Amino acid sequence: xxxxxxxxxxxxxxxxxxxxxxxxxxxxxxxxxxLSEVVIEKKRSDVAEYENRFASVRKDxxxxxxxxxxxxxxxxxxFIRVRYVLIPARMVYGLxxxxxxxxxxxxxxxxxxxxxxxxLKKNFKxxxxxxxxxx
Amino acid sequence: MDxxxxxxxxxxxxxxxxxxxxxxSLSGVRLILTGCLGAGIGLGITSCIAFxxxxxxxxxxxxxxxxxxxLSIFLVLxxxxxxxxxxxxxxxASSHESxxxxxxxxxSTFLILMIAFVASFILIAYFERPHGAHDAWxxxxxxxxxxxxxxxxxxxAFSYMNAADSPDYPLLVTGSVFRMWSVLGTDHVAxxxxxxxxxxxxxxxxxxxxLAILRGENQGYLAAIFMFITSRYVNIATYQYGDPxxxxxxxxxxxxxxxxxxxxxxxxxLLFLAGLTASCxxxxxxxxxxxxxxxxxxxxIGEIRRNNWFGILKQFFYFSLGMxxxxxxxxxxxxxxxxxxxxxxxxxxxxxxxxxFDIDRYLDVLFGITKKVFSFNDHIIILLIAYFLISGVDxxxxxxxxxxxxxxxxxxxxxxxxFSYFITPWNLEWHMKASLARLIVQLWPTWIFLVFYCVKGPxxxxxxxHEKISS
Numbered sequence: 001x002x003x004x005x006x007x008x009x010x011x012x013x014x015x016x017x018x019x020x021x022x023x024x025x026x027x028x029x030x031x032x033x034x035l036s037e038v039v040i041e042k043k044r045s046d047v048a049e050y051e052n053r054f055a056s057v058r059k060d061x062x063x064x065x066x067x068x069x070x071x072x073x074x075x076x077x078x079f080i081r082v083r084y085v086l087i088p089a090r091m092v093y094g095l096x097x098x099x100x101x102x103x104x105x106x107x108x109x110x111x112x113x114x115x116x117x118x119x120l121k122k123n124f125k126x127x128x129x130x131x132x133x134x135x
Numbered sequence: 136m137d138x139x140x141x142x143x144x145x146x147x148x149x150x151x152x153x154x155x156x157x158x159x160s161l162s163g164v165r166l167i168l169t170g171c172l173g174a175g176i177g178l179g180i181t182s183c184i185a186f187x188x189x190x191x192x193x194x195x196x197x198x199x200x201x202x203x204x205x206l207s208i209f210l211v212l213x214x215x216x217x218x219x220x221x222x223x224x225x226x227x228a229s230s231h232e233s234x235x236x237x238x239x240x241x242x243s244t245f246l247i248l249m250i251a252f253v254a255s256f257i258l259i260a261y262f263e264r265p266h267g268a269h270d271a272w273x274x275x276x277x278x279x280x281x282x283x284x285x286x287x288x289x290x291x292a293f294s295y296m297n298a299a300d301s302p303d304y305p306l307l308v309t310g311s312v313f314r315m316w317s318v319l320g321t322d323h324v325a326x327x328x329x330x331x332x333x334x335x336x337x338x339x340x341x342x343x344x345x346l347a348i349l350r351g352e353n354q355g356y357l358a359a360i361f362m363f364i365t366s367r368y369v370n371i372a373t374y375q376y377g378d379p380x381x382x383x384x385x386x387x388x389x390x391x392x393x394x395x396x397x398x399x400x401x402x403x404x405l406l407f408l409a410g411l412t413a414s415c416x417x418x419x420x421x422x423x424x425x426x427x428x429x430x431x432x433x434x435x436i437g438e439i440r441r442n443n444w445f446g447i448l449k450q451f452f453y454f455s456l457g458m459x460x461x462x463x464x465x466x467x468x469x470x471x472x473x474x475x476x477x478x479x480x481x482x483x484x485x486x487x488x489x490x491x492f493d494i495d496r497y498l499d500v501l502f503g504i505t506k507k508v509f510s511f512n513d514h515i516i517i518l519l520i521a522y523f524l525i526s527g528v529d530x531x532x533x534x535x536x537x538x539x540x541x542x543x544x545x546x547x548x549x550x551x552x553x554f555s556y557f558i559t560p561w562n563l564e565w566h567m568k569a570s571l572a573r574l575i576v577q578l579w580p581t582w583i584f585l586v587f588y589c590v591k592g593p594x595x596x597x598x599x600x601h602e603k604i605s606s
Binding site: 034 | 248252255258272277366594
């Protein structure tokens, strides 16, 4: 076998093929796989969606103010994304302590929720709503 | 202006290297090493300057760019002056394999896989996850956004009230992204992608170019090709985390120490540069601080018995000179802005007394690390070990120089990771699952460098073969 390898790859030691063959297979497979994920399956991270969904509400929030946040989504992944896209608002998860503004994201229900002490200021019609304290 | 803000770190870093090594840095494969190291060092220095500018004056903008431009023009002119003055190229002691020609198809394979790597990176990073992965929007780019959008209240990025994850992390990645965003006036996703891409591809090119200098081009190509098998590496690079950048600086430092061991006539200049890269590692992630401490322990304090005091002190002086600017910025950041670390702090260290006699915890951590190392990237370590065993070690004195200290350094880094899991306040299983693969990535390019630095080259020993045939 070594003599066959020598015929095709003169001057090279055969263990090199242990690296080169898998590298070529994996490199090309990875590229095709990524191409299929991006072009055919159109796989996209949902943070870009969050950016779009919260773009309007961000403009309505005062910079550096503490803002409450309520959602019907799973806490950790959702809140971290919202906290990121709404900078420079200082997001506080839940209703305690209560601040002037409350951002709500209800994606599983079309009904407008009620929050005691808050009135709806703007409904962005994409599941995101902005409430303000009614005093 | 867009292009300028991207090019300036590269110009600053490369000019420093050319000014240090005017006779070597701009020819052949060394040009690749200069460019890659220059880009990394430039990002380290400019992220420091941008952070200090923010603290002392205002967020970096037009005046900042002018100041940075003046600095880069000064450094480039100085580098040109040094280059022109040193027209005679004195070849450093050549590697024992550098006279063997390049295997053409190995070079072609490398180029094809490099293109595939870059294409894969752009596809995932730019189209699939332009904002990176979880830690990018929870830590790295999150803080960069706060520095940009926070206005006069940017310190909230590091505040207790913020409760962001790991707010004590150093600022190389965050600061580089913030610097470009701030000068451009917009937080475009292309910037963190570019920072991640430059440092991820840079590690592969440093691996290639350094081994090409030390062991010949074929060995360099083969090591870089092995990196392309590590698909986990490109994946984590697209996350926009601090781990691949840290891997870049750990590899760079080890490469510079290896070059120092072989080219004693360049020793002090290489130590200055190693000081810069080691401090960049510390400025990237807390694990980089551990790396910096271990470098000082092993490469200087550990050498005292074998060398004279004065020689070691002189070497350490040049190393310290290299790390002084970035390390002092890091100390200032840690004292003035950073919160206590979530792993190494008084509360956790107090628990050490309880854990110290807990044999099960030792075994859990040890077993967890071993299992993860072996299962990393579909058991790629088995392929590496198999190649190492089949190929055999090059036993020449050239290869033996300094290798033991590098291996010891890497093993102690693993020991440091063991310790951090040992005292973790989090659920051990969850913590290891969430972070261990990334910690392996931090050391992976350096382990590959060390393996390919030691093993025999891909070429047949033509002289030996010839003698065999004639006898």
